[in-house]
Amino acid sequence: MPLIALGLNHLTAPVTLREQVAFDPEATAAALHELQQEPGVEEAMILSTCNRTELYVGVAAGAEQLPLAWLSRHHRLTPGKLDEFLYRHDEQDAARHLFRVATGLDSMVLGEPQILGQVKDAYQLAREAHTLKAPLDRLLQHTFAVAKRVRTETRIGAHTVSVAFTAVRLAEQVFADLREACVLLIGAGDTIELAARHLADKQARRLIVANRTLETAQELAGRYGGYAVALADLPQHLAEADIVISSTAARQPVVTRAMVEQALAARRRKPMFMVDIAVPRDIEPAVAELPDVYLYGIDDLQQVIDDNRRSRAAAAREADAIIDLQVDRYMAWRRALTLRNPALDLRQHAEAYRDEVLDKARAMLARGKSPEEALGFLAHTLTNKLLHHPSARLREAALSGDLDLLHAAGRLYGLDEEEPGPRDA
Template sequence: MPLFTLGINHHTAPLSVREQVAFHAERVPEALTDLTRCKPVHEAAILSTCNRTEVYVATDVPEAATHWLAEYHGLARHEIEPYLYSYPERDAIRHAFRVASGLDSMVLGEPQILGQMKEAVRAADEAGTLGTTLHKLFQHSFAAAKAVRSTTAIGANIVSMAAAAVRLAGRIFERIADQRILLIGAGEMIDLCARHFVAQQPKQVVIANRTVERGRALADRLGGTAIRLEELGERLSHFDIVVSCTASPLPIIGLGMAERAIKLRRHRPMFMVDLAVPRDIEREVGDMDDVFLYTIDDLAHVVESGLESRQAAVVDAEAIIAERVEAFLRWLATRGTVPVIRSLRDAAERARRHEIELALRLLAKGEDPARVLDQFSHRLTNKFLHAPTQALTRAGSDRDELQSVVAQLFHLHLDPHLGE
């Protein structure tokens, strides 16, 4: 079954487009089931992160996935088609390997994408849409990523999104140690940001999360406190720095909430970072005079430091990936011969069993064992050679080609003068 990848990412589309086709984690199983109801789609996996939404499928009709993606999100196909990329088999394999290795990330070499891909595989497996082909593709992707990271410097000197957020905050405030920080969400990205900000020893750290117990668990590790998301409106004005990354389908901080907070702060500046896709903070908030709002795309300009040392490793990484792509293509090619190999072995096994049974009956009658073994070997050899011999005898215009195949299969060294 041919492989195919359809996607949209930070290279091809702005945040305003990416957020329209993002999949929230809790909706991925339902989406996978819906996608594989399209008869041409036999296997599927969805990778949806802040920077990309990609659909990996095994299908003979790749257009089905494109149509489904637009329809599922309630969009006209022409609205997203200019931003989409689609890769047939070889390119799809290479792309998966590059994504897993961090070569296609906004932050070159960042390691988080590997965990996100593994989560996508787990979701597809649980949804029952991860067949043999995609399972093998992702396992090879993880192996390629491991080889790249262990043998090249692709992961050296990385400036993460979290570190970039701290750098930007440092441009607004002279001392982060004098500021109060609010972190909205309790996922991996917020955890990473929290550790970077806490290292600056801020005046206060508060975690706001829909599930307060999860927020409290993170706050306890950081020496902070936790509040319910519902308290955000009345507490927002207390904070100088706000970092948000949730899976909310709708903005958590709207223009009205931000305006009230700034008024209560007597127009003291507020630094905000929105790492969510779709956005947690309404776009219009960034137009306010006293708010410095940065999205995940804005942070891309900061993460370029340290890039040169990693760029030198890209050549080595691409060579590793190219080699592994060829290996995976060979595996795909052999899958087409599996039914023939299985039938050949089954036929040989049936012949072997039949001759063994005959030989055992003859031995039970008291016949000479040496004679029985000799007859057994002759009959078995004749059965194995009957089909190829008959094919060669009856061959027509393709005789030369057939002879060459038989010679290759049986490792024969033909004497060109034998038939003279």
């Protein structure tokens, strides 16, 4: 069963296309069931984040093109539209790619830790949807062990810089002193919480957290000294913000051009700095056309991130060495699945001999032979049948001087563990 990793990410596709192939978390389970029902698809996991959408699929031989066709069809895209943006990895390259993704080596921010949690979430969704079988499940278990080892044995996670931190750092370049800035955070997930933590460390003058669920916003705002508003009340509070950082799972923009125009008028054209780190985007792209607005998308953070990437290059090389070793071990386990187990063959042969000789012994009893004679025949004949082929091979090995086979036979039958004693010549 070939293993395939198929997807696109921040390096291969623009955000406009990544939006179109992103999977809504609430709809992922249904998508997994739909994918697994494709003829030839044996198991599947979907990983969808702001920077990537990837399918990890085990397929029957000859069905390698099905995941691509399904992805385009599921998102109602024109056939061929994704071709130049997609990457595909097979077998050990697929395993290596997943290991690199989970350890942050394939992330926009080299070594960022959030991706491991996202891979674990994707794994949990696939498990709950019952779309995993042993090979892919084992790969994910191996992935988590590799990620832990890389974090422990290298400095890839030292001075971790997340996308949230990068957004805050970019805001500092516009507002030299965040202690004078009011910051509006839209969303309440991990990325926004990280941003809130960084902003609290920078002593931002004021934090506002807007979220669809007010109670969740209140919990987050309370931890960092801010105050919460419902997402529906966003238009009334947007004018208060000097800085807006948004990351929700909404399928449509939550901040429109009209809302920002109204806020700018209330601010008397005082500039606004906005960072949209959601995919699909939270802030309508047309907002960037407005004067006095500085809008940055997730792809615009790349320059800030590249500085960090260079400082972690040595740690990344160490991590890749660990990953290469673990890829070899996982692929050895996969190959073992395809090997015929000689123990099963041996047992089947033995049981066939047993049934054959047992039938003959019962026939002897039916013809009036004594039980003692029938048992003697059964024991003698069964022993000869079971030992005939091994004995013949061992005689050949002794004559040819094949010591490896003779020693292996001793280990196989436990003869090397017996006490030495007199032997026949």
